[in-house]
Amino acid sequence: MEGESSRVQYDLERMMPEPTPSPSTITDYRRYSFRTSPDRRLSTLLDAEQFVKERGFLFFWPPKKIDFPSLWAAVAGERPVPNNNDDPAHITWRWKDSMLPDRRWYYGKLLRGRATLVSLEALPGFYALSPRHGDLDDFTEAYRAGNLTHEANGIARVLLEEGPQNSIQLRRKAGLSSPNAKSRFARGLTTLQKGLWILPIGVVDAGTWHYAFEYELLDRWLPEIKEGARWLTDQAARESLLQHAIEALGCTDVHALKLLFGWQNHQLIPSLQQLADSGNLHQVQDQRWCVPSLLKPR
Numbered sequence: 001m002e003g004e005s006s007r008v009q010y011d012l013e014r015m016m017p018e019p020t021p022s023p024s025t026i027t028d029y030r031r032y033s034f035r036t037s038p039d040r041r042l043s044t045l046l047d048a049e050q051f052v053k054e055r056g057f058l059f060f061w062p063p064k065k066i067d068f069p070s071l072w073a074a075v076a077g078e079r080p081v082p083n084n085n086d087d088p089a090h091i092t093w094r095w096k097d098s099m100l101p102d103r104r105w106y107y108g109k110l111l112r113g114r115a116t117l118v119s120l121e122a123l124p125g126f127y128a129l130s131p132r133h134g135d136l137d138d139f140t141e142a143y144r145a146g147n148l149t150h151e152a153n154g155i156a157r158v159l160l161e162e163g164p165q166n167s168i169q170l171r172r173k174a175g176l177s178s179p180n181a182k183s184r185f186a187r188g189l190t191t192l193q194k195g196l197w198i199l200p201i202g203v204v205d206a207g208t209w210h211y212a213f214e215y216e217l218l219d220r221w222l223p224e225i226k227e228g229a230r231w232l233t234d235q236a237a238r239e240s241l242l243q244h245a246i247e248a249l250g251c252t253d254v255h256a257l258k259l260l261f262g263w264q265n266h267q268l269i270p271s272l273q274q275l276a277d278s279g280n281l282h283q284v285q286d287q288r289w290c291v292p293s294l295l296k297p298r
Contacts, residue, residue, distance in 0.1 A: 018282045018283070018284045018285070018290070018295050019284065019285060019295070020251075020284045020285050021250070021251055021284070021290060021294045025250075025294060026250050026251050026294070029250035029251075029294060030248075030249065030250060031078075033055075033069065033247070033248050033249070033250065034069040034070075034073060034074060034248070035051060035069070035073075035074040036073050036074065036077050036078050038077070040074075041074060041077065042071075042074045042075050043075075045095045045098065045099070048071060048074075048075075048095050049099070049104060049105065051069075051071070051074055052071075052105050052117045052118070052119050053121065055069050055119075055244065055247075055248050056118070056119055056121070056122035056241070056248075057110075057111070057116060057117065057118040057119065057122050057126075057241075057244060058070055058071060058074075058116070058117055058248070059071070059111065059114055059115065059116055059117075060072065060092070060096065060107070060115035060116065060117060061081060061114070061115060062081065063112065065259060066256055066259050066260055067249065067256075068245075068248065068249070068260060069248050071092050071095075071096070071117060072089060072092055075089045075091065075092055076088075076089030096117075097203045100200055100201055100202045100203065101201055101202045103120070103221070103222060104120070105117055105118060105120060106118040106119075106120065106123050106199065106222075107199065107200065108193040108196075108199040109189070109190045109193040109194060110193060110194060111260065111261070112259075112260070112262070113190045113193075120222070122240070122241070122244060123222075123225060123228070124225060124228035124229040124237075125229075125232065125238075125240045125241045126196060126237075126241070127196055127225050127226075127228070127229040128229040128232035128233075128234065128236075128237040129234060129237050129238065129241075130195055130196040131147065131195050132195070132196055132197070132219075134219070134226040134229075134230075136160055136217055136219055136220065137160055139152070139156040139157075139195075139197050140153070140157075142195070148192075148195075149187070149188060149191065151174065151176060151181075151184045151185060151187070151188035152187075152188035152191045152192050154174040154175060154176070154188075155170060155174045155176075155185070155188045155192060155198070155215075156192055156197055156198060156217070157174075158170055158173045158174050159198060159215060159216060159217050160217060163216070164201060164202075164214050164215065164216040165214065165215060166204045166206045166207075166212045166213065166214045166215075167189075167206075167207070167212045167213050167214075167215065168206045168207045168212050169206075170215060171185050174188075176188075189215070196218050197217065197218060198215050198217055198218060199215070199216065199218050199221060200213035200214065200215055201214055201215065201216045201221055202214040234267075235270060235271055235274070238263070238267060238268070238271040239271045239274055241261065242257065242268075242271055242272065242275060243275060243280060243281075245257065245260060245261075246275075246281060246289055246291060247291055250290060250291055250294050251284065251288045251289065251290040251291075251294060252288060252289060253286075253287055253288045253289070254268055254269070254272070254287070254289075257272075272289055275289075276289070279292070280292075
């Protein structure tokens with residue numbers, strides 16, 4: 001009976017939420033993880049590439065309303081983005097532009113419709129959860145179902161039929177070159193990037209500013225993406241992306257994860273619970289989820 005009692009007590013303790021790490025512990029963890037502490041800053045393109053692989057995905061600029069790694073902050077530290085184009089941290093622009101044609105990471109307006117960098121190892125998880133079916137023209141199905149605008153469908157159609165186009169050419173060929181169509185064109189580009197139909201693959205000297213993105217269909221730029229995502233279930237994809245996110249943050253809650261990914265509770269909770277059951281996460285007393293390394297042994 002004594003052994004049985006001890007085992008029941010042990011099981012009850014395992015079911016109890018862990019103590020919450022202190023705010024300073026979480027802050028220190030994120031300064032290390034986000035590479036914002038002075039001794040962890042990025043100084044080379046190779047550093048940047050390794051950082052994206054390490055984190056799986058991150059924002060280009062510091063995001064608003066949520067805390068998450070960004071390439072800018074990993075170079076500049078925890079300070080606002082200046083308007084001054086001569087700021088040394090704007091080397092991130094050159095790094096990003098130089099990597100667009102190289103297929104060494106994904107860059108596009110993915111998470112929250114903001115500029116996102118994703119390692120090619122993590123990208124299949126996003127693709128598996130996207131509206132994509134793996135056909136170059138599956139945007140047509142989304143358009144017919146009412147999930148893409150006329151403008152977005154037209155942009156994708158031009159790329160399908162004519163190949164890579166810079167944004168000046170693309171806007172004209174999609175019939176969106178009038179001044180009052182500017183915002184509709186921009187929204188179309190963002191929607192197609194969020195859905196992983198298109199991405200920028202280079203920069204060309206075009207337009208008034210002598211700077212324009214060149215766009216292409218994602219599956220033509222990275223044909224192996226379809227096969228990489230083929231065997232991923234939705235839950236497995238979510239678990240993989242959640243693991244990356246919480247390893248970056250140390251601790252977070254469901255609300256923050258919903259803001260980051262745009263998922264709902266019924267999509268998030270089962271995946272979080274599965275990660276907890278496998279020992280990769282722990283739930284703490286304030287309903288947050290933390291990596292085990294942040295929790296002190298009992």
